[in-house]
Amino acid sequence: MHKDTIATIRQNLASGQYSSTELCQHLLERIAAHKDINAFIEVNAEHALDAAGKADERRAAGAAEPLLGVPIAHKDIFCTRGVRTTCGSRMLENFVPPYNATVVDKLNAAGSVSLGKTNMDEFAMGSSNENSYFGAVANPWDTSRVPGGSSGGSAAAVAARLVPATTGTDTGGSIRQPAAFCGITGIKPTYGRVSRYGMIAFASSLDQGGAMATTAEDCALLLDSMAGFDENDSTSIDQPVDDYSGELNNSVKGLKIGLPKQYFGSDLSAAIADTLQQAIAELTKLGATFIDIDLQNQHLAVPAYYVVAPAECSSNLSRFDGVRYGHRCADPVDLEDLYKRSRAEGFGREVKRRILIGTYALSAGYYDAYYIKAQKIRNLISQDFTKAFAQVDMILGPTTPTPAFKLNENTSDPVAMYLNDIFTIPANLAGLPGISVPCGLVDNLPVGLQLVGNYFKEAQLLNVAHQFQQVTDWHTKMPASIT
Amino acid sequence: MQWETVIGLEIHAQLATKSKIFSASSTEFGAEPNTQANAVDLGMPGVLPVLNREAVHMAIKFALATNAEIGKHNVFARKNYFYPDLPKGYQISQMDLPIVGSGKVEVTLDDGQVKTVGLTRAHLEEDAGKSVHDAYPGQTGVDLNRAGTPLLEIVSEPDMRSAKEAVAYARKIHSLVRYIEICDGNMQEGSFRCDANVSVRPAGETKLGTRAEIKNVNSFRFLERAINFEVERQIDLVESGSEVVQETRLYDADKDETRSMRSKEEANDYRYFPDPDLLPVEIDDALIARLREVMPELPEARCARFVSEFKLSDYDAAVLTADRATADFFESVLATSGAPAKLVGTWITGELFSRLNKDSIELTETPVKADRFSGLLARISDNTISGKIAKNILDQMWTSEDNADAIIDREGLRQISDSSEIEKMIDEVIAANPSQLAEYREGKEKLLSYFVGQVMKASRGKANPGQLNELLRTRLKG
Amino acid sequence: MAVDAKVVAQIAHLARLHIDENLVTEYASEMTRVLALAEAMDDVDTDNVEPMAHPTHAVQRLREDAVKETGQRDAFQAIAPAVEGGHYLVPQVIE
Numbered sequence A: 001m002h003k004d005t006i007a008t009i010r011q012n013l014a015s016g017q018y019s020s021t022e023l024c025q026h027l028l029e030r031i032a033a034h035k036d037i038n039a040f041i042e043v044n045a046e047h048a049l050d051a052a053g054k055a056d057e058r059r060a061a062g063a064a065e066p067l068l069g070v071p072i073a074h075k076d077i078f079c080t081r082g083v084r085t086t087c088g089s090r091m092l093e094n095f096v097p098p099y100n101a102t103v104v105d106k107l108n109a110a111g112s113v114s115l116g117k118t119n120m121d122e123f124a125m126g127s128s129n130e131n132s133y134f135g136a137v138a139n140p141w142d143t144s145r146v147p148g149g150s151s152g153g154s155a156a157a158v159a160a161r162l163v164p165a166t167t168g169t170d171t172g173g174s175i176r177q178p179a180a181f182c183g184i185t186g187i188k189p190t191y192g193r194v195s196r197y198g199m200i201a202f203a204s205s206l207d208q209g210g211a212m213a214t215t216a217e218d219c220a221l222l223l224d225s226m227a228g229f230d231e232n233d234s235t236s237i238d239q240p241v242d243d244y245s246g247e248l249n250n251s252v253k254g255l256k257i258g259l260p261k262q263y264f265g266s267d268l269s270a271a272i273a274d275t276l277q278q279a280i281a282e283l284t285k286l287g288a289t290f291i292d293i294d295l296q297n298q299h300l301a302v303p304a305y306y307v308v309a310p311a312e313c314s315s316n317l318s319r320f321d322g323v324r325y326g327h328r329c330a331d332p333v334d335l336e337d338l339y340k341r342s343r344a345e346g347f348g349r350e351v352k353r354r355i356l357i358g359t360y361a362l363s364a365g366y367y368d369a370y371y372i373k374a375q376k377i378r379n380l381i382s383q384d385f386t387k388a389f390a391q392v393d394m395i396l397g398p399t400t401p402t403p404a405f406k407l408n409e410n411t412s413d414p415v416a417m418y419l420n421d422i423f424t425i426p427a428n429l430a431g432l433p434g435i436s437v438p439c440g441l442v443d444n445l446p447v448g449l450q451l452v453g454n455y456f457k458e459a460q461l462l463n464v465a466h467q468f469q470q471v472t473d474w475h476t477k478m479p480a481s482i483t
Numbered sequence B: 001m002q003w004e005t006v007i008g009l010e011i012h013a014q015l016a017t018k019s020k021i022f023s024a025s026s027t028e029f030g031a032e033p034n035t036q037a038n039a040v041d042l043g044m045p046g047v048l049p050v051l052n053r054e055a056v057h058m059a060i061k062f063a064l065a066t067n068a069e070i071g072k073h074n075v076f077a078r079k080n081y082f083y084p085d086l087p088k089g090y091q092i093s094q095m096d097l098p099i100v101g102s103g104k105v106e107v108t109l110d111d112g113q114v115k116t117v118g119l120t121r122a123h124l125e126e127d128a129g130k131s132v133h134d135a136y137p138g139q140t141g142v143d144l145n146r147a148g149t150p151l152l153e154i155v156s157e158p159d160m161r162s163a164k165e166a167v168a169y170a171r172k173i174h175s176l177v178r179y180i181e182i183c184d185g186n187m188q189e190g191s192f193r194c195d196a197n198v199s200v201r202p203a204g205e206t207k208l209g210t211r212a213e214i215k216n217v218n219s220f221r222f223l224e225r226a227i228n229f230e231v232e233r234q235i236d237l238v239e240s241g242s243e244v245v246q247e248t249r250l251y252d253a254d255k256d257e258t259r260s261m262r263s264k265e266e267a268n269d270y271r272y273f274p275d276p277d278l279l280p281v282e283i284d285d286a287l288i289a290r291l292r293e294v295m296p297e298l299p300e301a302r303c304a305r306f307v308s309e310f311k312l313s314d315y316d317a318a319v320l321t322a323d324r325a326t327a328d329f330f331e332s333v334l335a336t337s338g339a340p341a342k343l344v345g346t347w348i349t350g351e352l353f354s355r356l357n358k359d360s361i362e363l364t365e366t367p368v369k370a371d372r373f374s375g376l377l378a379r380i381s382d383n384t385i386s387g388k389i390a391k392n393i394l395d396q397m398w399t400s401e402d403n404a405d406a407i408i409d410r411e412g413l414r415q416i417s418d419s420s421e422i423e424k425m426i427d428e429v430i431a432a433n434p435s436q437l438a439e440y441r442e443g444k445e446k447l448l449s450y451f452v453g454q455v456m457k458a459s460r461g462k463a464n465p466g467q468l469n470e471l472l473r474t475r476l477k478g
Numbered sequence C: 001m002a003v004d005a006k007v008v009a010q011i012a013h014l015a016r017l018h019i020d021e022n023l024v025t026e027y028a029s030e031m032t033r034v035l036a037l038a039e040a041m042d043d044v045d046t047d048n049v050e051p052m053a054h055p056t057h058a059v060q061r062l063r064e065d066a067v068k069e070t071g072q073r074d075a076f077q078a079i080a081p082a083v084e085g086g087h088y089l090v091p092q093v094i095e
């Protein structure tokens, strides 16, 4: 039953094939058996089984919430009341929030059962999940490789069939890139579509929560319950939410898809380019047409991102000062010592590096040259998309330049690591929705295709991804070890 | 050498909202430490600010009251620095695009001269918490109840030339924010705090001297003393060949001096940037028009109306309109008592104010509210009681819930205006004082007041004084 | 723009981060490399481009002025490193 999708689980729970308790028990055993993947930071079996039992009772009493009894797991960036929330950091090693993130509240209200909190790069900063204080996560396809990041634990957990779906967050590709590396489906909605309240901030103007699962259909089912306006988040958009799962079976006929020439250049491995050509052929058969487009400032996305994101993070992470919560150094001699040592001990290397870069970019004398310049470039990148969407309905390209790389392969060079997100970052800068869908295997490692839609076109992205998954079987491929 | 003083003020006025600027916790003063600090105020991970509508409206009202420009497109910025009373490691404030642009206010100085002071800007921001330095040995305690309280920081041009001018300007702003009901003005509780930027330069020089900023002065008296001390200090420095250092200084009221706050001075690179958690605030003309409609009449307009409508002197009108509570009180009493404006005004600025002063309370806290005060004025104006008795009655009203009529009836204080009754008392007094009568009739007319006093005493103060005087003169003539 | 050890120290102080002596040069070279990425932007003429702080063009929604939360001090202070008498404690600050 661990291979069942949410769609199947819903049927099986409804028909009594198995109970939520049985399913959760089984998955908890799998999680325990696959500790080596290190996908979870926190597993609360007792808590989960209690919730599953209540879900079973509610179902017996006639309740029918959309995800009633469906097991999921939350990226450890979402605050969970009474359950430790670490954000992958020593800083929050013992942090138990007295409040829930809005996403957690919404998924609880939909009846889902949380099995635990998934591993992640510290404060969502990373593309390999090697920056977690709680250890690296192994890619279930090849445990010597990374699962991607920062939602690496979420992706690995789904790929290893430890849980059918997880929440993730995406600031520069942190849902899409690990989804691609782990052979699953992951969607980052339009900025503002999913509430950021209670989601620990990395870069506030880029962060967006989303869904990760084996299929587009499951992502739609999860997103149906996650998305929506939240009065506690000023950047949340007050606009009705589309019926994501209801639009999955629309026809793709007549759809115009843009192919940016910049996405098919030398940055892309030839093998991935091949899988994309096959995907294009499949979608053409489904009735989509393809148009070459020009995203001329694409090459500036990574440079702009590595100014904007660190700048915002340097400020967002100032609240971790050892005073009200979080790590505090032993025996501080004075206030400055308290701040400097608590933060130095609490944060890992990559987080400190980004805080320093961001502080530098905002400091007197450099603000215009770095921060303002990057915000202007951001505008140009956004304008490129606006022009493109005047011509096409969505944009197709690779999710990543290569399949999953080896653990430690990129840790010595931050810039090489940052270039992993070259295709995913533009959508974050512009605030557009993007989805990664499995589209092939290269050297027996999964690769993903990325679709970027116009604002609030999540339903369309999920629809196209679902239709693609009706005629392909890449999303059903599993790591060999899974039986 | 002749020196010229140049002063600009930054005033932090705490806006009188119920909840904080970015969270739904209470702004009530005086709660137990940290009981009014919620997740947003504490800067907990993942929580987000949402802007209070009322704070925005109050800032717009201030702009309307000072004829200032209103920023149609507003941006909140983060001012980054570490301090224990600043939970997020940044203060949400406004930098490039403040809600209130340049404006001006007219300030009446002691000598009656009117001076125009330019306003550079006023912006919205959140207050910090409070540190307690003496409660825990070797430790500082932090109370974040005040963190997130909305502030309007009002920045003036360096237009003041003396401590007195600076105080007059500060009082004017103090009166104005209370007039438009955006700040309670309570300086003891820190609702209205002044920072003074002070510099000196040789008379005739147009370039500004190096300034020092005196932080957080919370009384007008201290403001005047702090500036005067600072001006002397700077002149002494320059005259002795040293230089003024640009720095932040603190006024120590006990020692009556300012001293350097170097601890906060170092490395103030605040790294302002637009707060990504808050979107631009757009203010449209319709909102401004709606707020303009509900703006109270401002002091200048009200003063002019008091002169034309109630025939008050310029001086009386100015005193009665100096703050909104007084003017409202006056108009309410005037409307309900039927007493003439001059009488109402005199009773408010005289008897009422002296009692408030004695008890050190504000008009808003007066035990005798406008309705009861009006009842008293009505009885004075219809001659039921004399002014002298009215003062006694006011004393009794001050410490009880009784209204004037109840006291008058209970104590039989109704003024005696029946001539025959008064004549009867006059006759008795004359009969009892034959020698004084003789002296009077021999020309010692000063004794009239003696007889008035005696009859008043016999009437227990109730005889109508005008009538008594007239009747007594006739009777004494014989 | 090459970042040297002195700049690392200044920036680390602004960010209140203690940096181990023996890591300063490493941080300096890493910062230099990341900032060099940003130089690709220098060639683009952005004189007439507005800086974009938010990905959407939405405007700020305003909240009703109402008190909706009351003291949860105990819950919040249960996870605090040092509290006494309802106060958060830090090493003595001299003003």
Ligand SMILES: [Mg+2]
Pocket (backbone or CB within 6 Å): B010, B153
């Ligand atoms: Mg200031």
Ligand SMILES: [Zn+2]
Pocket (backbone or CB within 6 Å): B012, B125, B153
């Ligand atoms: Zn201020």
